[in-house]
Amino acid sequence: MKISSGLTKAINDQIAMEANASNNYLAMACWCQINGYEESGNFFFTQSAEERTHMMKFVTFLSGQGVKPVIPSTKQPSQSFKSLESICKTALKNEQAVTKSIQKIAELALKQKDFATRNFIQWFVDEQIEEEQKFETILQKFDLLGRDKLAIYEINKLLGSSASSTEE
Numbered sequence: 001m002k003i004s005s006g007l008t009k010a011i012n013d014q015i016a017m018e019a020n021a022s023n024n025y026l027a028m029a030c031w032c033q034i035n036g037y038e039e040s041g042n043f044f045f046t047q048s049a050e051e052r053t054h055m056m057k058f059v060t061f062l063s064g065q066g067v068k069p070v071i072p073s074t075k076q077p078s079q080s081f082k083s084l085e086s087i088c089k090t091a092l093k094n095e096q097a098v099t100k101s102i103q104k105i106a107e108l109a110l111k112q113k114d115f116a117t118r119n120f121i122q123w124f125v126d127e128q129i130e131e132e133q134k135f136e137t138i139l140q141k142f143d144l145l146g147r148d149k150l151a152i153y154e155i156n157k158l159l160g161s162s163a164s165s166t167e168e
C-alpha cells in the first residue's frame with residue numbers, strides 16, 4: 001500500500017517541525033553557554049541533535065517508500081531569552097505542539113488504515129511523553145528550589161546531568 005498524499009503532506013510538515021525544533025534548541029543552547037549555564041547549554045545541544053535525528057527518521061521513512069521528502073527551509077529562531085526558566089517554558093510549549101502534530105499523524109494513519117505509518121509513528125508517540133516529562137520535571141524544580149541565583153545554578157546543573165542520560 002502506497003502512502004497517501006494526505007499523510008505524505010502531514011509527514012513533510014513534521015519534517016519541517018523537527019528541523020525548526022532542532023534550530024530552536026540550538027539557539028537556546030547558545031544563549032545558555034553565553035550566559036554561563038554551560039551544563040544547560042550541553043543539554044540543549046543534545047536536544048538539538050535529537051531533533052535532527054527525529055527529522056531524519058521521517059525523511060528516511062518517506063524515501064524508503066519511494067516518496068521524495070520535502071527538505072524544508074527553516075525559520076530564524078528567536079535568540080533573545082529572558083531566563084533559563086522561560087527557555088524551559090518555551091521548550092515545553094513547543095514539545096506540546098509537536099505532540100499534537102504527532103497525534104494527528106497517528107489519527108490520520110488509523111483512519112486510512114495505513115498500519116505501516118501507524119506503527120512507525122508509535123515511536124514518536126512514546127518519545128513525546130518523555131520529551132514533555134523532561135521539561136515538566138525541570139520546571140517543577142523552579143517551584144521546589146526557588147529562583148535565586150544559587151537555585152538557578154543548581155537547576156542548570158540538574159539539566160546538564162539529564163543530558164547525559166538521554167538517548168536519541
Ligand SMILES: [Fe+2]
Nearest residue numbers: 018021051054
Ligand atoms: Fe522531535
Ligand SMILES: [Fe+2]
Nearest residue numbers: 021051095131
Ligand atoms: Fe522534542
